[in-house]
Amino acid sequence: MVEKIRTGIAGLDCMLKGGLIPGRPYIVSGPLGSGKTTLCMQFLLEGLKEGESVLFVALEEPPNEIRFNMESYGWKVGDVEILDANSDIRRFEPKPILEISSEIDVVPMKNVPSKIRKTPDGESRETTVHSLQQALKNLFKRKDYGRIVIDSITALRRFCMKDFEESLSTQSFIRFLTEAGKTALMTVETIDNTGSDLETFLARGEIRLHKFRHENGIKRFICIEKYKGSSHLEYIVPMEIKKGGIFVYEEET
Amino acid sequence: MNRVSTGVEGLDKMLHGGLIPGRPYVISGPPGSGKSILGVHFLLEGIKNGESVIMVAVDEPPNEIKTNMAHFGWGLDRLRILDATPDIRTYTKGKSIIDVGTTLDVQDMEQVGEMRKSQQLRIMEVSIHSVQKMLKQEFQDHFKVSGKRYTRVVIDSLTSLKMFGMRAEDRRILIQSFLRFLSELEATTLIITELPRPDELKTEFLLARGDIRFQKWFESNAVRRAVSIEKFRGSAFDERFRPMVIGSRGLFVQADGEVALHGRRSDGVVGHFFRDIMSEEAFEILEEITTLWEECEAIDANIKDLKPRIFRAMIYLHMGRHDDVVQQSVSLLAALRERKEKATMSSLIER
Structure with missing residues (x-):
């Protein structure tokens, strides 16, 4: 039997056998506010506990806010390394555009300033799928990251593939992560509790989060849609998000 | 904070x-x-x-x-x-x-x-x-x-x-x-x-x-x-x-007030926001219909003319038109029940 690594959420590990x-x-998929980023952070914190180096690639939110949001769960996220891959404010005049691979460095979360990084006056930074791949490649040479989170593939596709073909570039990006041999969680925004076609197809597994509006509030569920090379729980399990993160109510039988 | x-x-x-x-x-x-x-x-x-x-x-x-x-x-x-x-x-x-x-x-x-x-x-x-x-x-x-x-x-x-x-x-x-x-x-x-x-x-x-x-x-x-x-x-x-x-x-x-969501549909304005609730309702009602349908088939009740309407309701459900499913289903349910009763009655009389 293959050795497995824990996700940081006990109930989810049970579901994943x-x-x-x-x-x-x-893939970690789900609608807005379903807990994808939270789940990913728990995954990284578990890695820290095991003594691994872990990397969070931020494409949707500025690092200062991620830090603030995650600390509100009561977590110590200081040693999670974060790559700020958010694009700057776009220039409308032709100005030098810096590709992030040459520009950005990774910092541990504890060194993230409390204020947002400002777009400089003279030049604008722009993340493309190509430059991100390059940046990651360089990073992997320098350090052996045990766990990686890409948050999110949706943002990568929307904002970083202007001159690229979306399906092909996504495929190539996931292929790149696979070849690097990294355990990676990639978040994907879904609408209407339906799945994402392409990414799911490419990834080795998909954890899907559900969020239903109900008269008495929001009901949350989690299920394993796909898991290559392993058996897994086949049904939907209720979960909660509260202080301390995500709790999945499934026990080993 | x-x-x-x-x-x-x-x-x-x-x-x-x-x-x-x-x-x-x-x-x-x-x-x-x-x-x-x-x-x-x-x-x-x-x-x-x-x-x-x-x-x-x-x-x-x-x-x-x-x-x-x-x-x-x-x-x-x-x-x-x-x-x-x-x-x-x-x-x-x-x-x-x-x-x-x-x-x-x-x-x-x-x-x-x-x-x-x-x-x-x-x-x-x-x-x-x-x-x-x-x-x-x-x-x-x-x-x-x-x-x-x-x-x-x-x-x-x-x-x-x-x-x-x-x-x-x-x-x-x-x-x-x-x-x-x-x-x-x-x-x-x-x-x-x-x-x-x-x-x-x-x-x-x-x-x-x-x-x-x-x-x-x-x-x-x-x-x-x-x-x-x-x-x-x-x-x-x-x-x-x-x-x-x-x-x-x-x-x-009113932060401690309740909003009752029951019986609210087809007004168009709320639209898809109560969709989750609507879809649950639509699912349930259609399930009731299919159960009744099977029961009718089992006792040879004549429901041939109702079938297209059942199918339509199913298609609506598939299309996410939950309002229409519910609308269709109310009269369908009544009709199915009536046919079932009739068939049960006539089989009783025959006996």
Whole structure:
């Protein structure tokens, strides 16, 4: 049997029959506010606990806000390394555009300033799928990251593939992560509780989060849509988000 | 923790104290649901605390906003307002079109008089780019004059800005950039926008740090309103729908009130927001129908003519037209029950 790594959420590990098979990319999908980023952060914190280096690639929110948001769960996220891959304010005049691979460095969360990084007057930074791939490649040479989170593939596709073909570039990006042999969680925004076609198809597994509006509030569920190379729980399990993060109510039988 | 009040007490309660400062939020809802009123509440709250606040008017010219808000009896005089409404388009060639960005027009509400008239020689056009430029300029000017930074901004509305202001360029990237721009201003921003379609993920909803959503529907003849928090990064929040009224003093949210969602359908206004509930209802009713159908088949009841209607209901369910499923099903259920009874009766008589 393959050795598995824990996700940081006990109930989810039960659903995955022990955890995730390392060295592969997985999808975490769900609608807005379903807890994708939170789940990913728990995954990284678990890695820290194991003494690994872990990396969070931010494409949707500025690092200062991620830090603030995650600390509100009562977590110590200081040692999670973060790559700020958010694009700057776009220039409308032709100005030099800096590709992030040459520009950005990774910082541990504890060194993230409390204020947002400002777009400089003279030049604008822009993340493309190509430059992000390059940046990651360089990073992987320098350090052996045990766990990686890409938050999110949706933003990568929307904002970083202007002159690229979306399906092909996504495929190539996931292929790149696979070849690098990294255990990666990639978040994907879904609408209407339906799945994402392409990413799911490419990834080795998909954890899907559900969020339903109900008269008495929001009901949350989690399920494993796909898991190559392992058996897994086949049904939907209720979960909660509260202080301390995500709790999945599934026990080993 | 440090929170920013929305100016509506019940809403602050739902937000567990208010908004997290320095971030952009979306206010969504159907027309006439009270989005702009919340915008003004939010700005007035800032004025009350001695903050600098500004409204970017894209939908309605400032003079109309002034009139519309007048009957709430608020002191709007110190509200700064940036007029970004586009001019009348002229179709004569040879007129030069200028960006509103080049003619900065910010006033105190007090000074707002007549509507700005489109000029004969040049026409102002609004684009997301020009609004960005104007806001940046105004932030700098205001800081120079008063030594204070704007802490609250309302964009009313992004819908119009998108309609007028972004034609050729890639919308997603423009909106991403606009939200980044707003984040870098470090003011708490409310972006007013229309309801998202259920099958589409709009960039502003993806990137905003929160979504306050208004609902509006009709119950018998009365307008009912409710508010919900759909998304709020970095904070817990009240997950229920809460009742809301627009009264003589503006918005009132009843934070401990209940919204009964039963029996509310087909009024169109609520639309897809109660879709989850609707779909549950539709599923249940269709399940009842299929059970009855099987039972009828088992006792050889004649339901041949009803079958197409059952299929139609199933197709509706598949298409997500839950309203239609329910509508179809009510009479279908009655018909099926009747046939079943008849068949049972006749088999009894035969025996």
